[in-house]
Amino acid sequence: MQVKQKKILVVEDDPDILEFLQVLFAQEGYIVATTDKAEYIENLQESCLPDLILIDVSLSGKDGRDIVKYLKSQEETRFMPVIMFSAHLGAEETARAAGTDDFVAKPFEMDELLEKIAKHF
Amino acid sequence: MTVASNKIHGSSEPKAVFRQNGQLSHSLSSNGSEVVVLVNAEGTVTYVSPSIITLLGYTLEEIVGCHIRFLIHPDDFDATQWGSGKTEADSSLYDEYREYRLRCKDGSWRSFEGSRTNLLQVPGVGAIVGTFRTVTQQKLTLPVQRSQMHASEHFVQFYEEDESLLDSLSSFIGTGLAAGDACVVVATMEHRKRLEERLKATGLDLNAAQARDEYIARDAGETLSLFMVDGLPAPECFTEVIGGIIERAAQNRRHVRIFGEMVALLWMEENQSAAIRLEELWNDLHHNPHHFSLFCSYPMHCFASETYGRQFAEICLQHSHVLPAESYSALLNADERLRAISLLQQKARSLEAEIAARKQAEEALLYMAAIVESSDDAILSKNLDGIITSWNAAAERMYGYSAQEIVGLPVTVLFLPERQEEFTQIMTRILQGESVDHYETKRVRKDGIVLTVSITVSPIKDNTGVIIGASAIARDITEQKRLEAIFRQLFDSNLIGVFVLDFAGTFLDANNALLDLLGYTRTELQAGVMQRDTLTPPEFHLLSQEAMGKLQETGSFGPYEKEYLHKSGRRVPVLLAATRIEQTNTCLGFALDITERKELDKRKDEFISMASHELKTPVTSLKGFLNLLQRSLTVQGDEKALHYLTRMNTQVNRLTNLINDLLDLSKMHTGKLAYREELFAMDALVQEIMENVQETTQTHRLLLEGQTQAEVLGDRDRIGQVLINFLNNAIKYSPQADIVRVRVAKEQNKVLVSVQDFGIGIAQEHQQKIFERFYQVSDSEEKTYPGLGIGLYISFDIIKRHGGQVWVESQKGKGSTFHFALPLVEEERR
Numbered sequence: 001m002q003v004k005q006k007k008i009l010v011v012e013d014d015p016d017i018l019e020f021l022q023v024l025f026a027q028e029g030y031i032v033a034t035t036d037k038a039e040y041i042e043n044l045q046e047s048c049l050p051d052l053i054l055i056d057v058s059l060s061g062k063d064g065r066d067i068v069k070y071l072k073s074q075e076e077t078r079f080m081p082v083i084m085f086s087a088h089l090g091a092e093e094t095a096r097a098a099g100t101d102d103f104v105a106k107p108f109e110m111d112e113l114l115e116k117i118a119k120h121f
Numbered sequence: 122m123t124v125a126s127n128k129i130h131g132s133s134e135p136k137a138v139f140r141q142n143g144q145l146s147h148s149l150s151s152n153g154s155e156v157v158v159l160v161n162a163e164g165t166v167t168y169v170s171p172s173i174i175t176l177l178g179y180t181l182e183e184i185v186g187c188h189i190r191f192l193i194h195p196d197d198f199d200a201t202q203w204g205s206g207k208t209e210a211d212s213s214l215y216d217e218y219r220e221y222r223l224r225c226k227d228g229s230w231r232s233f234e235g236s237r238t239n240l241l242q243v244p245g246v247g248a249i250v251g252t253f254r255t256v257t258q259q260k261l262t263l264p265v266q267r268s269q270m271h272a273s274e275h276f277v278q279f280y281e282e283d284e285s286l287l288d289s290l291s292s293f294i295g296t297g298l299a300a301g302d303a304c305v306v307v308a309t310m311e312h313r314k315r316l317e318e319r320l321k322a323t324g325l326d327l328n329a330a331q332a333r334d335e336y337i338a339r340d341a342g343e344t345l346s347l348f349m350v351d352g353l354p355a356p357e358c359f360t361e362v363i364g365g366i367i368e369r370a371a372q373n374r375r376h377v378r379i380f381g382e383m384v385a386l387l388w389m390e391e392n393q394s395a396a397i398r399l400e401e402l403w404n405d406l407h408h409n410p411h412h413f414s415l416f417c418s419y420p421m422h423c424f425a426s427e428t429y430g431r432q433f434a435e436i437c438l439q440h441s442h443v444l445p446a447e448s449y450s451a452l453l454n455a456d457e458r459l460r461a462i463s464l465l466q467q468k469a470r471s472l473e474a475e476i477a478a479r480k481q482a483e484e485a486l487l488y489m490a491a492i493v494e495s496s497d498d499a500i501l502s503k504n505l506d507g508i509i510t511s512w513n514a515a516a517e518r519m520y521g522y523s524a525q526e527i528v529g530l531p532v533t534v535l536f537l538p539e540r541q542e543e544f545t546q547i548m549t550r551i552l553q554g555e556s557v558d559h560y561e562t563k564r565v566r567k568d569g570i571v572l573t574v575s576i577t578v579s580p581i582k583d584n585t586g587v588i589i590g591a592s593a594i595a596r597d598i599t600e601q602k603r604l605e606a607i608f609r610q611l612f613d614s615n616l617i618g619v620f621v622l623d624f625a626g627t628f629l630d631a632n633n634a635l636l637d638l639l640g641y642t643r644t645e646l647q648a649g650v651m652q653r654d655t656l657t658p659p660e661f662h663l664l665s666q667e668a669m670g671k672l673q674e675t676g677s678f679g680p681y682e683k684e685y686l687h688k689s690g691r692r693v694p695v696l697l698a699a700t701r702i703e704q705t706n707t708c709l710g711f712a713l714d715i716t717e718r719k720e721l722d723k724r725k726d727e728f729i730s731m732a733s734h735e736l737k738t739p740v741t742s743l744k745g746f747l748n749l750l751q752r753s754l755t756v757q758g759d760e761k762a763l764h765y766l767t768r769m770n771t772q773v774n775r776l777t778n779l780i781n782d783l784l785d786l787s788k789m790h791t792g793k794l795a796y797r798e799e800l801f802a803m804d805a806l807v808q809e810i811m812e813n814v815q816e817t818t819q820t821h822r823l824l825l826e827g828q829t830q831a832e833v834l835g836d837r838d839r840i841g842q843v844l845i846n847f848l849n850n851a852i853k854y855s856p857q858a859d860i861v862r863v864r865v866a867k868e869q870n871k872v873l874v875s876v877q878d879f880g881i882g883i884a885q886e887h888q889q890k891i892f893e894r895f896y897q898v899s900d901s902e903e904k905t906y907p908g909l910g911i912g913l914y915i916s917f918d919i920i921k922r923h924g925g926q927v928w929v930e931s932q933k934g935k936g937s938t939f940h941f942a943l944p945l946v947e948e949e950r951r
Binding site for chain 2: 014
């Protein structure tokens with residue numbers, strides 16, 4: 001029996017980071033979707049909801065926290081685990097206030113990141 | 122007259138005569154101690170009072186009809202005084218009481234105080250009256266000098282006009298010659314000439330008298346020179362010269378009368394001591410076998426000065442009789458004389474008092490004059506026309522004119538040309554009795570330099586209250602004004618906000634720059650609207666109070682940064698400092714608008730924030746790909762490559778730390794670094810950190826000693842950060858050593874952690890500064906050690922924010938121990 005693979009959506013606007021995260025998650029057996037566009041989130045179809053969203057606090061043009069707030073306010077996406085990350089340490093508080101389930105500081109310690117992801121599945 | 126010249130028998134007739142004359146009636150009611158004798162012009166006693174019976178033992182018949190000579194001791198008897206045929210109106214010669222010895226019945230002598238009054242011319246009396254009072258015991262002990270002198274007479278007359286002297290002199294000499302006495306006149310040529318004129322006018326044959334040596338005249342000056350040696354009369358010469366003259370005159374045992382004014386000459390030559398000496402010599406001459414009467418004279422003006430008082434008294438003492446100046450002699454009777462003496466006494470007293478008062482006033486004046494002279498302020502006086510009448514030393518210095526140059530000139534020479542009306546303005550006030558106080562104006566010195574002065578002008582009044590001039594005191598305030606102007610320049614330059622504040626917090630004064638800074642108008646300032654406490658946002662109140670406290674203690678505060686509230690409500694960041702104005706409750710301060718600087722700081726910090734963020738992004742990628750590589754190579758088993766990758770990872774971590782530190786720094790500076798508050802176990806943290814750090818180093822062993830068994834309230838991560846910083850520094854700065862010792866302990870209410878290395882150590886002069894932001898020890902050695910220089914600063918700040926302390930002990934070459942202490946929370950708070 002094939003265990004359903006978990007789907008992670010990574011929202012980040014730096015292409016290099018996106019690239020290695022993809023490789024990393026794939027190696028771990030996750031399905032990875034990436035986007036650098038915040039609008040993508042808003043148009044998520046119910047049928048294609050990821051199992052976890054990894055989202056940067058500072059996205060070009062939009063504040064990741066607002067997106068998280070939105071997600072957490074919607075019935076469909078309320079229970080979806082969200083992990084936010086940021087280069088700013090101080091952003092953790094505001095991220096948690098926005099509703100994120102967890103937070104990781106950039107630059108990531110890979111072990112820490114993978115641990116947290118596994119925890120929230 | 123004829124009645125008087127007859128011999129009178131019995132006593133009834135004279136009594137009838139007396140009854141008519143009130144003047145003498147009191148003599149009749151004579152007490153038993155008084156003898157009254159009437160003598161005619163020839164010297165015959167015409168009456169004697171009954172008291173003679175008891176006092177001298179005679180019967181009346183025995184005396185009346187005798188010559189008075191019989192009664193009086195020869196040494197006390199002067200024929201000229203008791204009538205000798207010629208009865209001149211010698212009213213200038215009055216005899217006051219002097220000693221007379223009278224012969225008693227039994228031949229002994231009894232002393233009396235007697236006086237003789239010549240009333241020959243007085244109608245109804247026509248006699249010379251002698252009054253003799255018994256002498257008290259005291260009188261018998263008169264100074265020896267006097268009794269010796271009574272052997273012969275020596276009297277002195279003080280005269281105001283020469284005429285009066287000549288009156289006495291001609292009487293003295295005339296009577297003498299008439300009585301058969303020899304006369305010696307040692308006088309000035311002028312006096313001699315006039316005397317001889319008078320004598321001749323009375324019919325006297327002077328030439329014959331001279332031929333018989335009855336009249337000897339000598340020049341006073343010449344005679345004086347005969348015995349003066351070195352400014353003093355030589356006794357032997359004097360005796361020789363004068364004695365010789367007297368010898369000649371005294372032939373045939375004639376009584377000699379001498380007039381001498383050599384003493385007066387000496388006195389007028391200012392040789393007072395010689396004059397007195399000469400008087401003494403005359404008196405000594407009385408031991409000479411020949412008796413003589415000596416008449417000296419002095420013009421009154423010789424003694425005009427008060428300084429001669431003593432000498433005048435001495436001269437008087439030298440003489441048996443003193444004849445006061447003619448104004449006194451003009452008085453007729455005893456009552457008048459007594460009155461005159463009393464008046465003179467009173468006058469003398471009041472003169473003395475007045476002189477004393479004047480002396481005092483003079484002293485006071487001298488004192489005032491000294492004060493004026495020694496004053497540092499220029500003091501001058503002027504009359505109502507403005508002419509300068511006095512000028513003190515300070516005025517000379519201030520204005521450059523000497524007193525000589527300027528006294529007599531109008532005060533307007535000191536005025537600036539355009540200010541000449543000032544004089545009239547000032548004088549108008551003065552004439553109204555007003556003073557002009559602290560009037561600031563300009564004056565010009567002799568050399569043309571203009572001074573700024575503050576003057577006070579007051580009216581001068583005479584002793585009746587009339588204003589006769591004005592006094593002015595001037596102080597040079599040029600320097601003071603200059604300094605004020607300099608201050609004013611700074612104030613008005615508006616380069617910086619300047620204010621004056623009182624301790625209560627009211628802005629008393631401010632320049633425009635400050636008003637603009639805070640958005641207030643001058644009117645509002647003057648109304649007292651601007652208050653420190655309302656202008657300061659609440660969060661700076663404590664700081665403000667501390668600053669004011671420091672000001673009152675030490676005299677100044679600042680500079681420190683705070684914010685003011687602009688009138689519009691926005692905040693204005695300022696740099697503030699102030700200094701106390703001495704002896705007041707106010708301070709002078711400046712406020713510099715640092716808005717721009719703050720803006721810049723903000724932008725810098727924002728930049729750092731952004732930069733850190735930007736830097737972290739590529740670092741994240743690096744780590745990410747590194748990790749992937751590591752995974753891949755682990756599978757492949759490429760040990761070497763893996764090793765390299767590990768090294769790379771370490772460096773990337775280091776990079777991350779540096780970036781984090783930078784970020785912290787900027788946050789710290791803007792006050793945005795938040796510290797969490799949680800209770801955590803110190804020992805566990807220490808162990809964890811030490812394990813982590815140990816993993817990063819192969820060169821050093823980290824040793825832990827002690828336990829705290831304590832829980833600390835604070836930000837666990839941050840405290841950990843401090844420990845990491847200390848450990849990393851310890852390792853970095855002791856490359857030659859191989860251990861780092863960590864000690865933990867609990868003390869009272871603190872937790873102590875220390876990290877010791879055995880490395881290069883830190884020199885004394887750097888030990889305080891290493892905790893400062895960006896400070897790096899700049900020795901040539903240390904320069905090889907990498908680092909941003911912010912780690913310690915961050916650690917310092919973290920610990921400080923937790924209420925703890927950080928310090929270092931170090932010796933160059935031996936190593937350093939970094940300590941921090943954190944306060945432990947009380948049981949209740951847990």
